[in-house]
Amino acid sequence: MKRTQQCPKCSGRRLWVVSPWRVPAEYAGGETAPLAFNVSAEGFLGMPKYNAVGALELWTCEACGYSEFWATGARELREDPSRGISLVDSTVKGAGPFR
Ligand SMILES: [Zn+2]
Numbered sequence: 001m002k003r004t005q006q007c008p009k010c011s012g013r014r015l016w017v018v019s020p021w022r023v024p025a026e027y028a029g030g031e032t033a034p035l036a037f038n039v040s041a042e043g044f045l046g047m048p049k050y051n052a053v054g055a056l057e058l059w060t061c062e063a064c065g066y067s068e069f070w071a072t073g074a075r076e077l078r079e080d081p082s083r084g085i086s087l088v089d090s091t092v093k094g095a096g097p098f099r
Contacts, residue, residue: 012063
């Protein structure tokens with residue numbers, strides 16, 4: 001949708017872009033939603049410290065509501081499956097379900 005400037009579901013051409021996308025809040029303007037948080041060095045009292053990585057851009061079709069998120073900062077992510085952050089990398093030969 002971002003590249004074609006057209007909705008892939010209904011062919012609509014009126015698309016709203018919200019960038020950066022923010023978590024809506026009633027009174028404040030909302031907080032920018034990062035792509036994820038990386039755990040960095042230990043901070044105060046040995047608690048892990050989290051650094052926000054990237055941002056999200058929302059594309060929404062005015063006619064049908066179909067929406068897509070586009071992210072910046074993905075190359076800064078660090079894999080951490082215990083926190084739900086995993087990389088599916090099929091660029092490695094022999095990897096993936098089709099052999
Ligand atoms: Zn649409």
